[in-house]
Amino acid sequence: MIEKVSKSVVASKPVNLCEVMMSLTSTVICRIGFGKRYEGGVERRKFHALLNEAQALFVSFFFRDYFPFMGWADKFTGNMRRLERNFKGLDAFYQELIDDHLHPKRAKTEQEDIVDVLLQIQKARGFKVDLTWDHIKAVLMNVIIAGTDTSAATVVWAMTYLMKNPRATKKVQEEIRSLIGDRGFVDEDDVHQLFMPCTPYVAVLFVIKADVGLFNS
Secondary structure (H helix, E strand, O other): OHHHHHHHHHOOOOOOHHHHHHHHHHHHHHHHHHOOOOOOHHHHHHHHHHHHHHHHHHOOOOHHHHOHHHOOHHHHHOHHHHHHHHHHHHHHHHHHHHHHHHOOOOOOOOOOOHHHHHHHHHHHOOOOOOOOHHHHHHHHHHHHHHHHHHHHHHHHHHHHHHHHOHHHHHHHHHHHHHHHOOOOOOOHHHHHHHHOOOOHHHHHHOOOHHHHHHHHO
């Protein structure tokens, strides 16, 4: 992601931070939660199309949400057709994840993902209520849709308010450069140092409260 942004800056091209962060967060969540990566090709385009459409539908106007007796009007706006098509697409995506994890020839991994854990719970029947396939798919939906949008939105808002607050931006830049020196990028090993008392601005920036603090400043 950093390399992509850097190349765009060098070429004086605008960067859509929202798209970049959505792509990054969805890739991380899929890799950790589902054991899969969607970083290129047809699968990536299909996956991101479903994700973007689901998030667009969440903020779309549906008559039935405000006037239940007028639910029939949603058919004329086309929203019901979009909702049903997106539901079927996501349901097929979740089913594919489950089938891949149930495949007898699936390569064993050192670390289990969320799907593995849910399938084990279903098999063990450790709950008073039996865990159905619909329950598992609902959990997967919460993980991927809620996790992707909220994480990306937090970073976008933080960057937006940093751009509106030059003093805070300068402080953050100084703290990061004091840690990494002449190196161009922050490595994973450097992250824990960003939460030290000597870097208060960077540490606060990693907390959701930073959005509110910068907004009020």
